[in-house]
Amino acid sequence: MSTPLQEASKGRRRLPPEERRRQLVAIGLQELSTRPIHALSIDRVAEIAGISRSLLFRYFPTKQDFYVAVVGAASRRLLRAANPDPQEQDPLRAVLRAFVSFIDRHGDNYQAFFHSGFGSDPQIAAIHDSMRDTMVERVVTALNYDDDLLTRIRLRAWWALVESLAIDRFREGMLSVDEVVDYSAALLPAVLNSPLTFPESGS
Amino acid sequence: MSTPLQEASKGRRRLPPEERRRQLVAIGLQELSTRPIHALSIDRVAEIAGISRSLLFRYFPTKQDFYVAVVGAASRRLLRAANPDPQEQDPLRAVLRAFVSFIDRHGDNYQAFFHSGFGSDPQIAAIHDSMRDTMVERVVTALNYDDDLLTRIRLRAWWALVESLAIDRFREGMLSVDEVVDYSAALLPAVLNSPLTFPESGS
């Protein structure tokens, strides 16, 4: 859209670094949504960008660096796009609706980047975890809740449930966004209040 | 243990194909639990096994084939190891306890193979999905439940919650297996009975 991936035929070269970097990451975003990393060569990225492989290594000294940058960008894009609408009355529903409707629009990409299983790549797993934590953080904020570790564990589990619902909704296409939002919100009290440990501090 | 990964120094060669295959998969299982595929070379596997790269390609015509075989084996191992104890009174709790305590014993491996995020490798994603479906199937069987699509979606979501709990328990180490089992079981009725769609067939 705003940044063309391929140079115009006779097109300009010698972009400012920031712009080139963005172009390369954009290409990675596009390519890695259909292919795993080990099936994407640096040569292919360079060819699409219309530059030499060497230049790519100036921006990303290692293929892994490129990979991490692309996945980080995907994560940031999700967090930006799934930002809750501050206008909405119910802040919890706002977070949920933002996320579920993001999956509605970009479900295939989301699955490719964050739900396909597998990897055991620590850097990538860290990005994934941090993304999930940010979403949970938003829920905590929306709820004005204490966030001790146990509550965090409950909320992470609940969020995994929400994620599964959002993806199944996208795949099966038989539930509305509102149904998923309402159902998820309805389950939250049970998740937060069902007893988990026997000798709790408070209560 | 039963199958040594490395040949004994002066050791025998020329294994029967089935045994060699098992050895290679075992090596893959071990290596891929710490490293992503694109960081594991066929040369390394061959070297550990004490054979030439060429031989490996007789068993697995493609690195991807090898990868798929290893992941499939990991999946089968999980399903076998997390089999519910038929002795147990409560069949639902049996499934849960089997799974949670499997994670307890092999959490790091499970994370590496099935929870690290990422991939967008269709064959791998298919194995992951099928594994999760099998676990949900066991729950359906344990409950003697109708399994229409909507119930499946609910159960898959609930299972995602259970998975998250089991992994967090493993990572944080502050919950007992029983606490996670009881909590998960306690949440199931709410998951199954909270309204999801407005015009349901029954009720």
Added chain:
DNA sequence: GACTACAACTGAGCAACGCTCAGTTAGGCT
């Protein structure tokens, strides 16, 4: 508008990779 200087860029090339194929040899059979 030519000169300079910096930095965006390239091309040739290396080691390691996935993968192939024409062979070699171990080991069970008669």
Added chain:
DNA sequence: AGCCTAACTGAGCGTTGCTCAGTTGTAGTC
């Protein structure tokens, strides 16, 4: 002993990730 199947190897091809010495576009000065 000799044979014959098939488990195995080694040399080698194209491609990959990555390096480095060099080239060239372009912004700033005069």
